[in-house]
Amino acid sequence: FPTFAYAYFAGAMVHTARGDLTAAASVLDAGLDAGAGTRRFPANGLHWLRGLVHYALGDITAARAAFDHELAQDQQGLYSLEY
Secondary structure, three states: OOOOOOHHHHHHHHHHOOOOHHHHHHHHHHHHHOOOOOOOOOOHHHHHHHHHHHHHHHOOHHHHHHHHHHHHHOOOOOOHHHO
């Protein structure tokens, strides 16, 4: 189900918990490239988590861009205010 954004988020969290930030980044990028998210299940949090991965890898500029992208998203829908 390529548009179910939370599947990418959860997969990236598993990789993050295992300390494999490169794999986490790949999963998040795949979700963002697939256009994950629907009106019912929006892609809230994907850019936020991608920003955290960038930050953990030392890329502050990319982290800031990902966080800004998350903040620019529609603040309505499932989990929107959490990120």
